[in-house]
Amino acid sequence: MNMEIDKMNPKEVLNKINKDLESYKNAKIKCGIIGRSGTGKSSLINAIAGEEIAEVGEIETTVNLEDPIESNGLLFYDLPGCSTSNFPKEDYIKEFKIDEFDCVILVTADRFFEDDLYLIKELLAIKKPVFIVRTKIDFSIERGLKRGVLGSATYKKIFENIEENIKGLEVNGIYLTSADHPKKFDFSRLLEDIFFSLNSFKKERFIADINITSQKILDEKKRIAEKTVMRHSALAAANGLNPIPGLDISVDLALVVKMSKEVQSIYGLGKEQQAFNIQFLDKKSAKFIASIVLQYSTKYGGKEAIMILLKKVGSTLATKSASKWVPFVGQVIAAGIGFKMTSWLGKDMVKDAEVIAIETFEAIKESVD
Numbered sequence: 001m002n003m004e005i006d007k008m009n010p011k012e013v014l015n016k017i018n019k020d021l022e023s024y025k026n027a028k029i030k031c032g033i034i035g036r037s038g039t040g041k042s043s044l045i046n047a048i049a050g051e052e053i054a055e056v057g058e059i060e061t062t063v064n065l066e067d068p069i070e071s072n073g074l075l076f077y078d079l080p081g082c083s084t085s086n087f088p089k090e091d092y093i094k095e096f097k098i099d100e101f102d103c104v105i106l107v108t109a110d111r112f113f114e115d116d117l118y119l120i121k122e123l124l125a126i127k128k129p130v131f132i133v134r135t136k137i138d139f140s141i142e143r144g145l146k147r148g149v150l151g152s153a154t155y156k157k158i159f160e161n162i163e164e165n166i167k168g169l170e171v172n173g174i175y176l177t178s179a180d181h182p183k184k185f186d187f188s189r190l191l192e193d194i195f196f197s198l199n200s201f202k203k204e205r206f207i208a209d210i211n212i213t214s215q216k217i218l219d220e221k222k223r224i225a226e227k228t229v230m231r232h233s234a235l236a237a238a239n240g241l242n243p244i245p246g247l248d249i250s251v252d253l254a255l256v257v258k259m260s261k262e263v264q265s266i267y268g269l270g271k272e273q274q275a276f277n278i279q280f281l282d283k284k285s286a287k288f289i290a291s292i293v294l295q296y297s298t299k300y301g302g303k304e305a306i307m308i309l310l311k312k313v314g315s316t317l318a319t320k321s322a323s324k325w326v327p328f329v330g331q332v333i334a335a336g337i338g339f340k341m342t343s344w345l346g347k348d349m350v351k352d353a354e355v356i357a358i359e360t361f362e363a364i365k366e367s368v369d
């Protein structure tokens with residue numbers, strides 16, 4: 001990549017950045033969630049997105065392939081188990097267009113049946129990544145504890161049971177999860193493994209859009225947030241639409257505002273994600289986190305706030321270097337004052353958003369341990 005950038009002139013670099021930003025923004029990850037009614041599919045979808053996008057409850061949902069459950073680039077196709085659908089198992093993959101999915105999560109709250117195993121084999125034959133999820137592990141462990149069985153023993157027994165149940169089929173992994181405890185058991189490993197199974201922009205989009213349930217996910221989010229900052233900054237500086245008063249420089253403010261929104265979204269600072277998190281927080285933490293989220297959105301929300309921050313940062317920046325970004329945008333763009341200003345501000349956004357995400361992550365961790 002560095003070599004590539006070195007050989008391009010600034011205009012070509014900007015074109016590439018523009019194209020990459022569009023690809024990232026428009027990337028969609030199609031994820032099939034397959035399982036019987038009541039196994040916890042909707043709860044799992046919500047836990048992945050960190051947002052209540054699927055209705056959880058006793059009413060069986062209908063399948064609509066044209067209208068998946070969405071959160072940014074994540075598209076979830078909530079499908080009935082192979083044996084419970086109205087289609088012969090031979091037609092299942094074709095009927096539900098599973099060929100077009102990026103990954104398939106097979107969900108059970110107990111075991112898999114012959115028809116499920118048939119489906120797994122077919123999916124593996126067409127090289128679909130298959131993730132095996134056994135939900136409600138919290139419930140099973142609790143029941144075990146009542147009978148005097150250790151939690152770790154119950155976990156091990158269920159894991160081995162599922163392993164045995166799927167008879168050596170080469171799936172991507174087996175995960176025991178609880179929607180009520182997204183930071184415990186195997187939930188974050190599931191997200192990390194899906195992430196690693198994806199390519200290029202889908203990978204970026206996926207990590208940007210998922211719930212923060214591990215340090216590793218936080219680390220990956222930071223990388224993507226910084227990349228997003230770099231891309232927006234290069235384009236905002238090149239567009240140069242809005243003069244910054246008192247400085248001989250113009251940037252595209254609308255793009256800087258978009259950058260701020262994207263960083264907020266990556267770190268789950270939006271209303272919906274915050275509302276979802278509340279169920280995992282005690283009152284004191286919820287109040288504190290709400291206050292720092294509000295501070296953040298006041299500081300970085302809207303063109304006027306951004307203009308003030310750019311003015312502040314701009315007067316001290318002419319001499320500062322932006323060498324960190326050189327491999328991505330090349331010397332010429334990295335040396336521009338407009339780029340330095342916007343990327344500097346963007347780095348502050350990422351730093352502040354990360355602090356909030358860590359506070360939230362820690363508070364959630366404590367409340368379930």
Ligand SMILES: Nc1nc2c(ncn2[C@@H]2O[C@H](COP(=O)(O)OP(=O)(O)OP(=O)(O)O)[C@@H](O)[C@H]2O)c(=O)[nH]1
Nearest residue numbers: 037038039040041042043056057060061136178179
């Ligand atoms: N204890 C526990 N309960 C869960 C878990 N996941 C789901 N549930 C509960 O199980 C019930 C069904 O969950 P849903 O997520 O609606 O299941 P579903 O597979 O989407 O069900 P349908 O839409 O009817 O097919 C709800 O009451 C959930 O709260 C879990 O991991 N642990």
Ligand SMILES: [Mg+2]
Nearest residue numbers: 041042055061
């Ligand atoms: Mg459902």
